[in-house]
Amino acid sequence: MDIFGDYTLRLVALGSAVLGATSGALGSFAYLRRQSLLGDAVSHAALPGIVLAFMLTGSKVPLVLMLGAGMAGWIGTLAVQVVVRRSRVPYDSALGIVLAVFFGFGLVLLTHIQKFPNAAQAGLESFLFGQAASLLRRDVVTMAVLGAAALLALVLLWKEFKLLSFDPDFAASLGLPVRRLDGLLTLLLVVAIIIGLQTVGVVLMSAMIVAPGAAARQWTRRLAPMVAVAAAIGIFSGVTGSVLSSYIPRLPTGPTIVLVLSVIVVVSLLMAPQRGLLWRSLRLGVLRTAPDLDPVLMHLYALSHQHPDDPDHGHSVAVIRTMSPPEAKVDAALEQLADRGLARRTADAGWAPTPIGRREAQRILDREAGEES
């Protein structure tokens, strides 16, 4: 296919792919640690860093501006910690405050800098929504190097980051330097964010951090596949967005990438097996025991506990009838339970719950226990 025959498209697609891979991979960890809003805060906090970097150095080189963005983003995370520690403000409010204050400060600086001669040449405003089409080869090289470094660090410290995200207290009890690992993982997130600023801009970057991980979680059950799928989703969105915006005139690249990503997220939330909304409502419809089936299932379950070593030990309908209120239609209920795979007839002409039925009964018990406590 000659889609990628064009140099500019190849370059933009490559840059977007790098962005998608790093933000997808590192954003997955942010998602699991419930730090998605942190990605948003860091992206917005980067704005004053970009402008200040220009004001202090007069340089328009993207690497310099990105370093400024990174430092501002990093300081933003520190500011959040200070606010949380020294005041009663809860974590997400602190994130919102830092996001708003830093971003507002960035906008003030942008207005202020208009007066600087030749500031327009730095194209600082374009960092708000990205300027993907103007990626130069050296930009993409920088992005690729930074991205590769971040992903390498992730691979090297994979098990430590996994444990940190799941159970930081246990990690600390093993003697792992949890504070420093946390700082490093946050730093990698900041790197992923600054890689993307040129392509999708400050405002949209948070979507690139949150969305791939959220979508990937719906399709996977283990961490490595989840991170891999998230990276793949990021790459796909980046490349597809680039291609679309190159064929449809006047379609800006950054927002198009985010739109593609959004479609993938919505599809994932609806359609993924096991966790998707459509799936769940279908499954519940089939498996959900009607209120009058629940008691019969529970009786079966309770009876089966009397013979834990003999799953084929059935109990007669008569026994279950005595356990139920007189008006209960036990026979019909047992048939329906059998239809749904929750109960079965045993060799001794009795009834017993199936493994699925057992699990369902336990789930009902757990749910009720949870509601009581």
Place this chain on the structure above:
Amino acid sequence: MNESQVWALEVEDLTVAYADKPVLWDIDLQVPKGVKMAIIGPNGAGKSTLVKAAMGLVKPVAGEVRVFGKSRESAEGQIAYVPQRSTLSWDFPTDVIDVVTMGTYGRVGWFRRCGAAEKKEAEAALDQVGMSEFARRPIAALSGGQQQRVLLARALVQAAPIYILDEPFQGVDAPTERAIIEVLDGLADDGKTIIVVHHDLQTVPEYFDAVLLLNVRAIDSGPVGDVFTEENLRLTFGGRVGVLAASGAGGV
């Protein structure tokens, strides 16, 4: 008492404050080796904070923690921790064997993967808690009791001399509770020291040799027979503690 005896865990003058409010005040505690000790107290007594401070997860305002006579900082890997189930996000994408293997991370070292040896240890630990068939089960699909067993297996894998468990019997079914007690008894028989933050007064005399009664201050600590008295419980919980008669607490 032998003065030169080395305590498995020793806490001296420990004070922990949170936003200027004391959570633990001037705690002194000696835990001998091989004992099974319960930490008992009302909500907000600082029980979880005490065990976290013992592991260095929380910074005290004052006081010291010593593990086998050495400072806590140099005692890495000596304590196997089973945190409260509710503090973890069980929706995390991983399976049972993976969680148990996490107990080996402290030993495996940086930049290396867990290998066959670690896998075998994890499988053995799973077997010990009766969860072998669940090895590949995603942890999101576990019941409360199963979750607790997995956390215990993770701690077993560390083969540490001291075990600290935070409310391990909270919300688990009876078979799981029995299974856990069996494991703990086995560990104690092997000379391990077991410290449990416990919520059920009924079972204290049955499960434990020693007890610490805690309510921000250490009310009393020592062998269950001596310390677990109605008077002490009243001091700890303030007010009526109706379960005493049934629990067979030694009275004055």
Place this chain on the structure above:
Amino acid sequence: MKSIANLSMSAMLFIAAACGGGATGPADGGNVKVVATTNIVGDLVRTIGGPQVELEVLMGPGIDPHLYKASAGDVRRMSSAQVIFYSGLHLEGKMSEILERIGERGARTVAVAECVPEEELIESTGFSGLHDPHAWFDVGLWSEAVGCVAETLADLDPEHAVEYRERAEAYAAELVALDDWVRQTVEALAPEQRVLVTAHDAFGYFGRAYDFEVRGLLGVSTTAEAGTSDIQGLADFIVDRQIPAIFVETSVPPRYVQALQEAVRARGIEVKIGGSLYSDSLGDPGTPAGSYAGTVRANVKAIVTALAKPGQMD
């Protein structure tokens, strides 16, 4: 959101007016207080107004008027001025509401480019019903704006009306001469060499007046984001027509043109960057390009030199 913007703008105007005093009649001490938005307009006003006006220019050199947002200080300055000259035709895209407001409050606002008769304006391809605002690069057309400025100043300050009109006439004559010079200079290029590729469509009027085919990457306003298809299309065009040079602009980031250059290079052709043109702004004051005439000369020289074949310009 809009009502909040309205509210804060009214607040700003109110405060600025309270601090700045009224704007009626010629000021004592002789000087008419004038504000100009772009430095191109400012240069015009300064030339015609002479020592009789106290002029403040909002946008310095190298500033992009498409993106410029008025600060509170600017609003203060505008409120205390007797007349505000701006370019118009939506060049100062982000200031149109402020200018409207100030106009409603009785201050005098004059859109200089709108002094040009409408039939002479170029329709904008991107935005229907609107015109390309970059009228000043057709020197002949720009001289029609001269009269506008002179009449406004004369009206406000009848005492010095004669001086304004005299300077206006002299300047108009200068501009006629400049126009001739441009026509002569571009004669050096053959018709097929006259293709001007720049960062944005600022040179439409230049192209029409002096017979150049003009292509801009970003369209008429720099607020747009160029897509990869725009770069691809323009790169193909450059290779097809064998254009030797493309141009960056002083008030626009050079990255897009650099990206264009890389795209052309990937097609096997080397196109050089022929220089930096002054498109929406004059050069630094104190340099030859600091005046309108100087800017025009600098632009034309750069264009012709870059597009000429080697040895053609001897």
